[in-house]
Amino acid sequence: MTKLPTHLLLVTALGLGAAGCAAEKPTLRLHHAELRSASLRGVGLDVYLTxxxxxxxxxxxxxxxxxxxxxxxxxxxxIDxxxxxxxxxxxSTIVRVPVAIPFTLVPGVVDEARRSPTLRYTVKGSADVTAVRALxxxxxxxxxxxxGALGREDLLGAAGISF
Structure with a gap:
């Protein structure tokens, strides 16, 4: 099971256990990723998580x-x-997470990923959740x-870079 940091919906899913009555945190894994065109914000990537x-x-x-x-x-x-x-x-539900990696960060992130089989990351912030649809x-x-850590092959593959 690969945890993805992309704004995390990693974040999102990890924050889901948030509701006061939640017994267990949901888990996630990479379903697939699709490159989008580059924009002024950076390299666009849609990450689909299960x-x-x-x-x-x-x-x-x-x-x-x-x-x-x-x-x-x-x-x-x-990210908001x-x-x-x-x-x-x-x-299980598939969740789409739009991600933009600024051009200025791409070389450093790719270099880090190439040096190690895993790329460590942290996700900090907050989430708003609702539990129990009827209530x-x-x-x-x-x-x-x-x-968490992201596998090198997952990251580079999602970015369209062969290793």
């Missing part, structure tokens, strides 16, 4: 506000994303402070 909700109730990801930092050196611009997507109880139990500003 998020598993192990709880016996639905959870909605309303808003996510995070900063992703690779290798403790390369901080992506802060509103997927407004429900994760059904006991089910609308909400939790805002749930803190997210997670660390």
């Amino acid at each position: 998020v598993d909700n192990p709880n016996s109730f639905d959870i909605e990801i309303r808003n996510v506000r995070v900063t992703v930092t690779f290798a403790e050196r390369y901080a992506l611009p802060s 994303y509103s997927p407004n997507q429900w994760l059904a109880a006991g089910q 609308g139990v909400e939790k805002d500003n749930y803190p997210i402070d997670e660390a």
Whole structure:
């Protein structure tokens, strides 16, 4: 199971266990990634994650506000994303996460990925979630402070770079 940092929806999914009644944090894995065209913001990438909700109730990801930092050196611009997507109880859901890696950071992130089989990252910020669709139990500003690693092949492959 590969955890992806892209604004994380890694973040998003990790923050989902946020609602006061959530028993378990949802888990995620990379489904696939698609390159978008470059823009003034940087290299565009849509990352599709499969998020598993192990709880016996639905959870909605309303808003996510995070900063992703690779290798403790390369901080992506802060993300403010509103997927407004429900994760059904006991089910898997595919979530699309739009990511922009600024051109100024691409060489450093790629270099770090080429030097090690994994690229460490941290995701810090907050998420707003709703648990139990019928009751609308909400939790805002749930803190997210997670660390993980992304496999070199996953990162470089998603960016269209062969290793």
